[in-house]
Amino acid sequence: MMVSTQSRVNGGLSQQLQNGYLAAAVSFGSGLVILIVLVACVPRGRRGLVKLRREVAAGAYPVWGLLGGTCGAFFVLTQGLVATVLGVALFTVGIVAGQVSGGLVIDRVGLGPGGRIAPTTTRLIGTGLAIVAVAVSVSDRILGGDGGSVWLIVIPVVAGIGMAWQSAVNGLVRVAAQSAITATFVNFLVGTVVLAIAAAVSIAVQGWPTGWPSEPWFYIGGLAGVVFIALATILVRTAGVLLLSMSNVAGQLVGSVVFEVWVPLADGVTIPLLSGVGLALVAVVIAALPARPSAAGATDRA
Template sequence: MHVRLRVPVALLGSGTAGMLVAVQSRINGGLSQQIGNGYLAAAVSFGSGMLLLALITLATPRARRGMRLLSAEVRSGGYPVWGLLGGTCGAFFVLTQGLVASVIGLALFTVGIVAGQVLGGLLMDRIGIGPGGRVDPSLPRVVGTGLAVVAVAVSVAGGLGGSGSPWLVVVPLIAGVGMAWQSAVNGLVRAAAQSAIAATFVNFVVGTAVLVVAAAVSLAVQGWPASWPSEPWFYAGGAIGMIFIAVAAMLVRLTGVLLLSMSNVAGQLIASVLLEASLPLAGGVTTLMAMGTVVALVAVLIASLPGRRSRS
């Protein structure tokens, strides 16, 4: 591929993956509503993804080699243990899909995620967490991030009246910051393992472990769900998450954490508005939410303009 096309193509791929995140949020939020337990819904989503990845890893020689390389790097001290914990943020994100998206609606939930992602992406790039090194906060990136925050404010203004719980927007905002950190460290894992599949598998193992413990505590208090939905799409969240995390781990080096987050934002907003309009979790879509989506797309275009890159 021509060098000049790499970043635009990577951003297109990341935006498509962002659309999948909105679909995953709708699925996991719906599963949580159906069974009445967001913790168990999150564990089912992450656990199913882990099982799929375990089979893929076992069947892929490069992935198996990647796991051996990563294990050797960790044992020798060449790779930090904290860099394996990106899955904790993924687990928290999936948990918020079941606990919060079903309450405030998919569109409003997504703009909270958006705010965290763009702010977290700018911070991660500035610090230099990620395989692409430090990315200086150029004027287009700062302006784009500011516009993304404006888009969030506009969208939230159009949704708070129907949700009745405006403070809940803070939860997906925190999860969005965590997603930016997750993309950065998963990129580091991919670089160490030389395999996107191995990096994604590590992410799911860690996240599943966290969510299984949380679900076990919830089941001990609340009991097992009385019924489960029969529609198979309710159980596709893990497979979708697996695709998203693998794509992010492959593309973060080309785009940087901020641009990866911004393109994810565009895909998430577009898909979440379409899904909330056609299959609402709560409240539906307002005119201000649609306006916020347009502003966010403009923010992505501005932030995508070339800036200085400083590697450390």
Template sequence: MAHPKLQLAAALVGSGLAGVLVALQSRINGGLSQEMGNGFLAAAISFGGGLVVICLALALSRRGRAGLRRMRDEVAAGRLPRWALFGGAGGAFLVLSQGLIAPVTGVALFTVGIVAGQVSGGLVMDRLGLGPGGRILATPTRLIGAALAIVAVVVTVVGSFDPGLVLLVLVPVAVGVGVSAQSMVNGLVRSAAQSAMTATFMNFVVGTVLLLAAATVSVIVGGWPTQWPSEFWLYCGGFIGVIFIAVAAILVRRAGVLLLSMSNVAGQLVAAIAFEVGFPLADGLTPALVAGTAVALIAVITAALPSKPLGQG
């Protein structure tokens, strides 16, 4: 068996690569929303596509189907709380905000907001012991990292000189907390079902139902889109989400909610900057975005540094 530190390092690297996928998903879903002119419908298409993928995978996986039975039995026995089945709400709000907010703020600023929410949410959830790894006490480096993540958002927004972005960026901050909660409850479901595929499936069922309801109301009020993008890659956001959610469910027990979020957002930040340079959704890179992203990356690195929990000698 690999050394625990090597296992942790591998988990953090894997989560960082998954973070790159989150930034890619933000770019894809934001582009789909721009092309269609309807962020609600774009989000439903993205999540619905992911549900199709995971249903096909589940049909071919005996372990995944067995996981559904174990999950049902654990819920019936009271060992898995019913609220743990609704982690897909966090993913649904992420995808929806990617379509509605990211095209206005750009991928980089959107990602910095997600970072602040994930870091803060992960710190609290680890402290309360809500994740599958149990209670993880705060350390000075984790607290400093969380504070720096908030500073990163302030630097980015203040540097933009756009008062409207102050309120807009609060949305991805709140969504980032939801993403941390999603990773936490997915880890619980994965442990109970002994299958990451089962946890991923539950995510996409819940998220698709929520987004289809929102998209239906949107179409009734605003009408059906007059144009549909022809680029195939704009419809691949759901497939990317399947990979991200499955990886997070597998790794959260090893890394904890906070460190998983930290390594994940490091990948998001690097990829977000690359997308703003090559394929911007809004105004591309600005000095404030570069500064805020740099502070957020420092926050991630700081929180990952080893340190003794507070209150211990």
């Protein structure tokens, strides 16, 4: 539910500043400040940085494995640029479809720290239902002739795939550094650099915002992101990328509907949207059902 909170906060900050790039940089940057303090105060975090640097220098850990924050940066950026148009709930349904389909592929390839996990029938059905949920959620916009904004749903789907990859890579960093704080710090450091460059270009073109919101809740996006990334980094090794994505999106869906009811960013709650959210939740439950491992699945895990 932290992710839907972050989506609402960053979407609102983007509306206030009229600059989604700057809003994303503020969110990621505030998270980085929190992590700098944590790393400085926690010896395990500092030791993790030293160990990770040695692993990379020795060639034991690939440099590309440090880039999970780029996908996090893209996700936070889409919160400011797209969630304001689609609304938090519809935006989240797109994220769901991307996360579950991306998690399925990443588990099968074996990119995550848990190794290769063969897709089960329930996971395949759940993934298919999540994709159908997207179509149901946008059906009223298509039938109503608002097809222009419907195609924006592709962006959160891509962002959701990136989130699944981010969870897997951050899990690998945690294993290499033996520290969840270190892995989360690296994620936010990379993401902040990417977003700071994007924000600088945007400010050069648009100029500095004329005013900043005074309400403190507009600035808690970074804190929500820190909590989410840290928990995902810890849990991905035992849960697997797909199952972690399933549990993540369940919270996102519930939280996003609450926000669309009380503090909507776009059109609020509609019957097709509620139907799509409900279908996505069913997809989560089905994909998370335990299944008897096949001989092939046991071989993959081994």
